[in-house]
Amino acid sequence: MSGGFISRGFRGRRRRAEGDVRIPPGQYLVEGFPVLSAGPTPRTPLAEWSFTIEGEVDGPRTWSWEEFRASPSEEVTRDIHCVTKWSKLGTTWEGVSVDLLLDGVDTAAEYVVAFCDGGYTSNLPLEDVTGGKAWVAHTYEGEPLSPEHGGPARLLVPHLYFWKSAKWIRGLRLMAEDEPGFWESLGYHNQGDPWREQRYWGD
């Protein structure tokens, strides 16, 4: 840790108010919604969009955009935390619960990989996307999710750093073994729990 190091002359402009107990260690509050992505924003026409559950399943399940949007959605309000240090409180989303998408799927898998347009992937333990913890979100603050924020649909796993909430998601691959995704292969933590400040390998 810091070993008692003090930054000479630093006082810190923003003090932690009582409400700030919602901000994990090393994070700061933002009011805007920063955009972070590794490459160009993909723009897949909705007519060509589909969502697939595949991998360690009896047979893949696929939804067209119309079928996906006809699935029951939930509205959730959550705090989100990006590994680049910003946190945003009380964001409201609508999306289809991953529990619903996996309903009736018979699998021995313990992990999933979210795969996306543009080739992005992120890996998660199955238990982190089930039990009311994750959604495939299509609406943000009452509006269709914009492309730069991951639209038409992104994974929403708000209890983990936000890179796990994969933008431009096209499906979940159920896996018997864990397999690092894009950022997880490039030095970022495999689990990514903001409350344990799991930013990078070895944290």
Place this chain on the structure above:
Amino acid sequence: MADAPRKLAWRIGEVVETSPETPRTKSLFLEIPGWDGHRAGQHVDVRLTAEDGYQAQRSYSIASAPENGRVELLIERLDDGEVSPYLTEELRAGDGLELRGPIGGWFAWDAREGGPLLLVAGGSGIAPLMAIIRHRQAAGNEVPVRLLFSSRSYEEVIFREELESLAAGDETLEISHTLTRSAPPGWQGYDRRIDEEMLGEVAFSPDERPLAFVCGPTPLVEAVATTLVGLGHEPARVKTERFGPTGG
């Protein structure tokens, strides 16, 4: 994973020099005991600790080449910021600065990876691209590079003199500037926001399969990356990094 990865340790670097670059930016030169080096394009996390234990963290790109023993961080002062005013106004030579890194394996380039390289920067987004340019120079690499650099005004062109000097001695390094708010009399460069026409004139053709690195404020990065794909460049060869008050 087979081996438990080593934790990226916090280290205390010593500020050996500070140097104003433009009215809003300053370079910090650090000597960091135990530093294992970096790849051009990577960044560090900086952590400030107040006497009462309060801490704040931010990320800053490394502007120096890996070949340079001192690590240079380019800091843009954000008027409503908490960390950048400290780094640009309070911190001075002899002070310690706690940091860890290097971080980021995607927006990075090694001379062995080849090119050609298309670099597009907005404002302080030049920092990681400067590391790439300096690394290429230090490694004696001759991969063709084109830099398109958007600044608000002539006075705010970061690393202007060094860029001019590097380009003057290197036919394979071509630099184009655009000034978006004000241009001096007789200005020969562009004087508008980066658009499709400008990228069409400056960028390598898609047939040459350049590797593109785009760094700056989100609107610039979104526009440039989208336009490059529209011009026929492969999305997988367009790497982006965002800078700015809300981007980290």
